[in-house]
Amino acid sequence: MKFLFFTLLVFIFGCNQLHHKKEIKTVLEIEEPSPTIIAKPKIPEGALKADFLGNSDSLYAYIKNIDTTNEVTYIGFEEKKLPEIAIPESIGAELKILKLKNFQNDVLLVNAKLKDTNFNEYYLFVYNNSNWKQPVNRFAIHKSNMADSLIPITNNPKDSTQLVRYYSVFNMDRKSEKKFTWKLMQESIPITDKELEH
Numbered sequence: 001m002k003f004l005f006f007t008l009l010v011f012i013f014g015c016n017q018l019h020h021k022k023e024i025k026t027v028l029e030i031e032e033p034s035p036t037i038i039a040k041p042k043i044p045e046g047a048l049k050a051d052f053l054g055n056s057d058s059l060y061a062y063i064k065n066i067d068t069t070n071e072v073t074y075i076g077f078e079e080k081k082l083p084e085i086a087i088p089e090s091i092g093a094e095l096k097i098l099k100l101k102n103f104q105n106d107v108l109l110v111n112a113k114l115k116d117t118n119f120n121e122y123y124l125f126v127y128n129n130s131n132w133k134q135p136v137n138r139f140a141i142h143k144s145n146m147a148d149s150l151i152p153i154t155n156n157p158k159d160s161t162q163l164v165r166y167y168s169v170f171n172m173d174r175k176s177e178k179k180f181t182w183k184l185m186q187e188s189i190p191i192t193d194k195e196l197e198h
Contacts, residue, residue, distance in 0.1 A: 043060055043062075044060075044062040044063075044076075045062075046062060046063060046095070047060040047061065047062035047078075048060060048061055048062070048095050048096070048097050049097075050097040050106035050108070051105055051106045052077075052082060052105055052106055052108070052127045053105055053127060054103075054104040054105030059077055059078040059081055059082065060077070060078045061075055061076070061077050061078075061095055061097075061108060062075070062076055062077075062095075063075060063076075063092070063093055063095070064076030064084060066090075066091060066092050068091050071088070071089050071090060071091055071115070072086050072087065072088055072089075072090065073086070073087040073090040073091070073092055073093045073112065073113075074086055074087075075087065075093065075095065075108075075110065082127060082132075083131070083132065085108075085110070085125060085132055087110060087112050087123060089112075089114065090112035090113055090114060090121070091113050091114070091115060092112075092113035093110050093111060093112050093113055094110075094111040094113070095108065095109070095110060095111075096108075096109040096110075096111070097109070098124075098153070098154075100154075100155055100163065101155050101160050102135075102155070102160075102161065102162075102163060102191045103126055103135075103191075105126065105127060107124060107125065107126050108124070108125040108126075109122060109123070109124055109125075109152070109153065110122065110123040110124075110125065111152075112138075117143070118142060118143050119140045119141065119142055119143065119168075120140065120141045120143070120146060120152070121138060121139070121140045122138060122139055122140070122141070122152050122153065123138050124136050124153060135163075135189075135191045136153070136163065136165060136189055136191070139152070139165055139166075139167040140167060140168060141166060141167060141168050141184070142168035142182035142184075144168075144181070144182050145166075145168050145182055145183075145184035150166060152165060152166055153165040153166070156188050159188065161190055161191070162188045162189060162190050162191065163188070163189045163191050164186055164187070164188055164189075165186065165187060165189060166184055166185070166186050167184075167185055167186075167187075168182045168183065168184055168185070169182070169183050169185050170182065170183075171183040
């Protein structure tokens with residue numbers, strides 16, 4: 001009988017314990033997504049910003065690649081928004097942005113690095129009708145004619161419809177020891193945006 005009483009007591013106590021067990025709560029943690037931060041693309045070293053489109057929207061230009069084997073320098077533009085420019089017979093380049101009265105958008109002046117270090121060769125590019133146009137042919141200035149203050153191409157102060165560009169020409173000079181010199185010349189070139197449309 002004691003055994004039965006003891007068994008009954010364990011049974012009641014055990015059932016009571018089962019009844020009083022705490023309910024296990026399941027907690028779900030919902031992670032909110034962290035805000036997406038869009039990083040601006042890194043601007044390449046030496047890149048220059050300019051309004052090439054004439055709509056006050058600045059884009060950067062940079063030296064994208066230099067192919068020294070084929071002697072071609074490639075100029076790229078921000079997010080490939082404009083077609084790249086290939087500069088032949090060059091092993092590098094320096095870029096400069098010009099604001100010329102004759103054009104509503106900024107102008108790209110490229111100083112091509114040549115194997116012949118005696119010359120600075122210049123290209124002038126204007127973006128017009130979805131293409132890069134050259135309002136003037138490439139031109140070169142001999143190092144003996146270069147001065148820190150010389151700007152290779154600029155607005156003509158006497159005529160706002162023209163540009164003034166400088167270039168070097170070979171000059172036979174009997175008085176010189178070398179019998180020749182390089183002479184710095186300048187010329188005025190009439191230019192307008194309408195001429196580029198052709």
